[in-house]
Amino acid sequence: QVRLVESGGGVVQPGGSLRLSCAASGFSFTDYNMHWVRQAPGKGLEWVAFIRNSGGDKFYADSVKGRFTISRDTSNNTLYLQMNSLRAEDAAVYHCVKDKISVPGNYFDYWGRGTLVTVSS
Amino acid sequence: DIQMTQSPSSVSASVGDRVTITCRASRGITRWLAWYQQKPGTAPRLLIYEASSLQSGVPSRFSGSGSGTHFTLTINSLQPEDSATYYCQQADNYPWTFGPGTKVEIK
Numbered sequence: 001q002v003r004l005v006e007s008g009g010g011v012v013q014p015g016g017s018l019r020l021s022c023a024a025s026g027f028s029f030t031d032y033n034m035h036w037v038r039q040a041p042g043k044g045l046e047w048v049a050f051i052r053n054s055g056g057d058k059f060y061a062d063s064v065k066g067r068f069t070i071s072r073d074t075s076n077n078t079l080y081l082q083m084n085s086l087r088a089e090d091a092a093v094y095h096c097v098k099d100k101i102s103v104p105g106n107y108f109d110y111w112g113r114g115t116l117v118t119v120s121s
Numbered sequence: 122d123i124q125m126t127q128s129p130s131s132v133s134a135s136v137g138d139r140v141t142i143t144c145r146a147s148r149g150i151t152r153w154l155a156w157y158q159q160k161p162g163t164a165p166r167l168l169i170y171e172a173s174s175l176q177s178g179v180p181s182r183f184s185g186s187g188s189g190t191h192f193t194l195t196i197n198s199l200q201p202e203d204s205a206t207y208y209c210q211q212a213d214n215y216p217w218t219f220g221p222g223t224k225v226e227i228k
Contacts, residue, residue: 035217044219044220044222045159045208045219045222046219047216047217047218047219050215050217059215059216095164095165100167100170103170103171103174104153104171105153105155105170105171105213106215106217107155107167107171107210107212108155108157108165108167109167109170109176110167111165111166112164113163113164114164
């Protein structure tokens, strides 16, 4: 079955960096677009970043553009999110999400449990 | 960006009731809309895609309808395990955006 397991979250000071990882299994990783979606404590869902299955296209929310970088390593079926210049408003649970891709539109059909990022001095 | 709104923000209903949640998009998105269910402490779960297609494994008491800018999620015969927050999401265009959520509680 599809499994997405995030890691790399933690406490970081404002202006600091973190690299999140997502180990994917149970599906053909190279066939699917992937996303990161975050949820601040007690708040709603916010899409953060997208990477095409080929790795060729990457899109970002305006709130993270220029600070976050999404990437993927097909040799070990891992999705990454490099987060630099972190701000208090970046504090959230970050979910690794698989795109359904088999139909038009971008739907999020499998989600990891998430990794918590806390930004605090 | 496409803005998504939902109503009501919360609803309390009894087991067996029918619950309807509305989602509106700030511009037309044809039928590219999804609904998710999220229970406390867990990841969201895809219920409906393409406005009305039921995701595999989702109970048939969940249904979706709508097109353009107006969409609804209906839960027929509400069950105790349906207590959760429900989000709509436009799947039409980047940046993909979610509604603010509707909390469904069981009386």
